[in-house]
Amino acid sequence: METFLKVSIFHFVIFFISVFGLTWFYEIFQSELGREIFAGFHFFTIMFLYVLTGYILAKKNNKELYVSYLLIxxxxxxxxxxxxxxxxxxxxYKSNVGGVWLFYRFYISGIEVPLVFINKYNILMFQSVKRQMFTLLGLxxxxxxFQVIGTKIKRH
Structure with a gap:
């Protein structure tokens, strides 16, 4: 349970860094290209932080850690x-029925936000609603x- 709490805290910290720490930088860039380059940096920074947390949390016996990942x-x-x-x-989310998706998107916004700012490659922009829903699940x-990658790096 202690490991699950640590994993949850790391998720919250990374979410906070992504949404409240890095998102405001998009206002600095006036050009679409500048925002897209920063979005790539933003995304890779977040993924690096997940690798780093996996590395930090890794121990010789990772069974409890993998169970925590599975619970998340x-x-x-x-x-x-x-x-x-x-x-x-x-x-x-503005409709009465679809409003529940706002909460899910907020839940994964630490990962989704940089991908939304890459306008030409926005993975949600040109898909059907059903595909968008499954893309959100994939995110x-x-x-x-990336946490498992960090765990594997430390073990080897």
Missing amino acids: IMISVAFWLFCLIKSPNTLN SFLPLV
Whole structure:
């Protein structure tokens, strides 16, 4: 349980750095190219922080750590399923039905925010609603992947 708490705290800290620490820098860049370059830097910074947290948390016996990672993913998937069940046809948070997706997007915004600022490559912009929903689910797996990479780096 202690490891799960540490993993959760690291997720919150990285979310805070991404959303409240780095997002305001987008206002500095007047050109779309400048914002896109910074968005790439923003995304890779966040992924590096996830690798670093995986590295910091790694121990000789990582069973408890992997269980903690699994719990975080289970929470993400359960939250996503709840949103899908409540609003299977729209992501429009302004509608009464789709409003639940706003909370999920806030939950994954530490990862989604830099990807939204890359206008030409915005992974959500040109997709159907169903594909967008599954893309949002996929984004919730990125922290796990990069934390596991950090854990593996320390073990080898």
